[in-house]
Amino acid sequence: MAGESNGNVETSMMKMIPRIKFTKLFINGEFIDSTSGKTFETIDPRTEEVIANVSEGDKDDVDLAVTAARHAFDHGPWPRLPGCERRRIMLKFADLMDENVEELAALDTIDAANLYSLGKGMFIHGAAELIRYYAGAADKIHGETLKMSRDLHGYTLVEPIGVVGHIIPWNFPTQMFVMKVGPALAAGCTMVVKPAEQTPLSALYYAYLAKLAGVPDGVINVVTGYGPTVGASISSHMDIDMVSFTGSTETGHRIMQAAATSNLKGQICVAGTRTFVQEGIYDKFVARLLEELKTWVVGDPFDSNVNQGPQVDKKQYEKVLSYIEHGKREGATLLSGGKPLDTKGKGYYIEPTIFTDVTDDMIIAKDEIFGPVMSLMKFKSVEEVIKRANGTKYGLAAGIMTNDLNIANTVSRSLRAGAVWINCYFGFDNDLPIGGYKRSGFGKDMGMDALHKYLQHKSIAIPIYNSPWL
Missing domain, CATH: 3.40.309.10 (Aldehyde Dehydrogenase; Chain A, domain 2)
Known part of the structure; x- marks a missing residue:
């Protein structure tokens, strides 16, 4: 059934629609036009009217963004900051998200058709809490001291993986942005983000808020545009160390094919019907x-x-x-x-x-x-x-509704899915990793698993005295 709206309701909704502030690419801490000067229209799905013209990035713009991210990682302060300092900046970022909740919720409503009441009341605040969750982990990243079987002193260092490419879908722009960016920031990575061409607006706003919070230039770069150009360039770029992707399985296959020509990267996709x-x-x-x-x-x-x-x-x-x-x-x-x-x-x-x-x-x-x-x-x-x-070829998530505990246990252990919700659905939580089996991808978002995929381990060994084995 269609909802009926009187004049007062329509007037109130008009007041919720924000002025669009950011439509250009965000590279090295600045909003800039695309190198080609091209733009594309982002459409309000409620009315089929143009919301704004957004800069259309391409390979050259991805190169600029990767160069900025590479320099920020290799020479900038972010990977070298004490974890407590990254935590402080990320907490400020989360506070700014809460302070701008109405505008952010409205952007996802006019761009992605997300329900405004849920965005304002739950989604944006929840996203800010996820940033805080990973901020709390930023100063708790450490390796291990190992008791070796030989005459060696051994330990491991845990280090950020490098420059990350994030390719995010249109369905939940805010949640997908913070699920990717949050743990990567905490790990000390720098990144290039490609929001979906259907929903680019909130990602650009979040990049602005991150800079306002103190995230250094070049750490977060946002290149808006289309999958066959921007997405493909990110996937195959030799200076990007990892790609995190959420979207359709078909697109995931293309990304893996592109990644195979450069370096190995991961993807997660969503299915359910x-x-x-x-x-x-x-x-x-x-x-x-x-x-x-x-x-x-x-x-x-x-x-x-x-x-x-x-x-x-x-x-x-x-x-x-x-x-x-x-x-x-x-x-x-x-x-x-x-x-x-x-x-x-x-x-x-x-x-x-x-x-x-x-x-x-x-x-x-x-x-x-x-x-x-x-x-x-x-x-x-x-x-x-x-x-x-x-x-089925998919295996991201499943839900079971039953009053029988034995059935719940049997079915949940038997389903080939990365997450199983019993007597609930969409049981997402900051602590609970989410990721699929089979063609629904590999790797996890959320929880500490998401943080670990942006880290790599280095093993170090030192002789403790002159050993006959060395």
């Missing part, structure tokens, strides 16, 4: 789902009564609609939704869509959709659902 329901409760579940759907409000994400906003851009909007048509053609039963929401021709809104009678070989059950499409799939036994749930 299937709901398995045991046959004994299937009909009751469907009835309850339809009742809940009656209260579901689709509309402007600035409206606090809205549950679901538009798709991020026209391309994603058309992609989701094409998957819905695939589901119909393949024989799935359309239970609800299935078409664009009537918004008088403005905005990328799609009705919440539910399919039943979905089989494992249907495209809507196999592919990533990233839209309001649910595939309901009936099963009989625990053994069956484990087998079917594992019958």
Whole structure:
């Protein structure tokens, strides 16, 4: 159902839309035009109108950003600062995020269609807390002293890995930015960040806040632009020591191919579209789902009564609609939704869509959709659902709803997924690593695991006296 808005609500929402301050590339501590002078439009998915023209980076701009990051790592203060000083600057960065919460939340609403109420009330503050989490680890990075079997004194040093490339997706721009940048900053790395071309605005604002907090020039560089140019240049650049990527599996494959020509880099991707329901409760579940759907409000994400906003851009909007048509053609039963929401021709809104009678070989059950499409799939036994749930090329996360502890333990240990949430969903926490199995990538975000991937260990041995073995 579409949310109805009166004039007062519309006026209030207009006040929430910020003036766009930063649209240029952020390189070596300065906002600059792209070398080509080109720009691209970033579109408000609520209205299909242009929000701003953003500098379009390319290979030359990536080279400039990498040069700045390389110099900042090899010669600048950030990797050499005492951990307590990096902590102090990062805590200031987090405070500035909290102080600018309304503007940051509004940027992610007009750019990514994130719900404003969640952004202001939870997402931005949560992102600031994640920066504080890694700030607390910045002065606790240390190696080990080893008791050696030979006449040697041994110890390890833990050092930042170097220049990092971050390629982040469009779905949660703030969270993805801090999940990548936070641990890399704490480790002492420098970086080049490519936000998604659909959602570049908040990343540029965060770069500004980081400088304001005291992060030295060249440590954080943001190059806006497209995947085949900026993303590909980051992936294959010989002066970038590591790439952290979150996005589609197809893009991940291209990044790995590019990385194979230079140096090895990692990726994590996201997938999730299937709901398995045991046959004994299937009909009751469907009835309850339809009742809940009656209260579901689709509309402007600035409206606090809205549950679901538009798709991020026209391309994603058309992609989701094409998957819905695939589901119909393949024989799935359309239970609800299935078409664009009537918004008088403005905005990328799609009705919440539910399919039943979905089989494992249907495209809507196999592919990533990233839209309001649910595939309901009936099963009989625990053994069956484990087998079917594992019958996918993806493996980022899964959720289990059960009152039986034995089933919870059995299924959670049997699923080939990097995270399993029991009687909850989206169980993210700063301490809990998140990362996938199979084609959902390797490496972890969040937790101390994320910090460790930006560090490398050096082993050192010293003879303690003249040994016959040396």
